[in-house]
Amino acid sequence: MSRIVVATGNEGKAREFRELLRGLDVVVATLRDFPDLRMPEETGQTFAENATLKARSVAEGTGLPALGDDSGLEVDFLNGAPGVYSARFAGEPADDWRNNAKLLQLLAGVPWEQRTARFRCALALVTPGGDTYLAEGTLEGFIALEPRGECGFGYDPLFYLPEYGKTLAELGEEIKNNLSHRARAVQNLWPVLSRLWPGDKAGDTRY
Numbered sequence: 001m002s003r004i005v006v007a008t009g010n011e012g013k014a015r016e017f018r019e020l021l022r023g024l025d026v027v028v029a030t031l032r033d034f035p036d037l038r039m040p041e042e043t044g045q046t047f048a049e050n051a052t053l054k055a056r057s058v059a060e061g062t063g064l065p066a067l068g069d070d071s072g073l074e075v076d077f078l079n080g081a082p083g084v085y086s087a088r089f090a091g092e093p094a095d096d097w098r099n100n101a102k103l104l105q106l107l108a109g110v111p112w113e114q115r116t117a118r119f120r121c122a123l124a125l126v127t128p129g130g131d132t133y134l135a136e137g138t139l140e141g142f143i144a145l146e147p148r149g150e151c152g153f154g155y156d157p158l159f160y161l162p163e164y165g166k167t168l169a170e171l172g173e174e175i176k177n178n179l180s181h182r183a184r185a186v187q188n189l190w191p192v193l194s195r196l197w198p199g200d201k202a203g204d205t206r207y
């Protein structure tokens with residue numbers, strides 16, 4: 001069976017992609033399968049540019065099609081920050097706990113209706129021949145007053161969905177994979193993915 005490489009060093013993303021790409025006739029490899037490969041610096045101004053940088057570099061390094069993900073949180077009260085800097089919001093090395101603490105501090109005293117935010121995910125699929133396909137997905141929500149829940153990664157314990165009355169970290173992986181920014185981006189890329197690797201779920205109505 002042919003292979004696709006998920007071009008991410010983030011194990012939380014990799015785990016989600018293994019689920020989200022299920023049903024395609026392709027084996028999902030990760031950077032763990034290519035330990036000598038180095039990821040490029042994320043110098044792009046947009047999520048799409050960074051996703052493309054990551055996928056292109058991994059497609060060139062492996063000779064396999066690669067899927068790059070650049071994603072992050074846009075908080076309206078912070079004029080869209082941390083945005084493309086979400087991973088390193090509280091400095092390097094990236095640290096989820098410190099990022100969450102900094103976000104809560106910046107939003108201390110900010111009333112609920114002004115705590116609106118969205119997750120954004122850009123995907124870039126780059127083939128070894130250099131063909132590039134882009135897709136995006138978003139998820140709207142609120143920044144909670146305190147972290148809740150154990151699942152997921154990153155800002156999930158602070159990302160509150162009013163429809164569910166829970167944070168993404170409380171909702172758990174299965175529900176997150178049905179509604180997240182990443183799930184929606186995969187859904188938007190599905191026409192390309194299912195054309196390249198038609199599998200038993202290629203015609204799934206969810207996609």
Ligand SMILES: O=c1[nH]c(=O)c2ncn([C@@H]3O[C@H](COP(=O)(O)OP(=O)(O)OP(=O)(O)O)[C@@H](O)[C@H]3O)c2[nH]1
Nearest residue numbers: 008009010069070071072073086087153154155156
């Ligand atoms: O709670 C979250 N749930 C998510 O679903 C999610 N998706 C992205 N993020 C945050 O945004 C950064 C992305 O930065 P990013 O795209 O550069 O990824 P990364 O540096 O972690 O890995 P890589 O893919 O670049 O190797 C991540 O670190 C997280 O802080 C998320 N947080």
Ligand SMILES: [Mg+2]
Nearest residue numbers: 009042070087
């Ligand atoms: Mg990164």
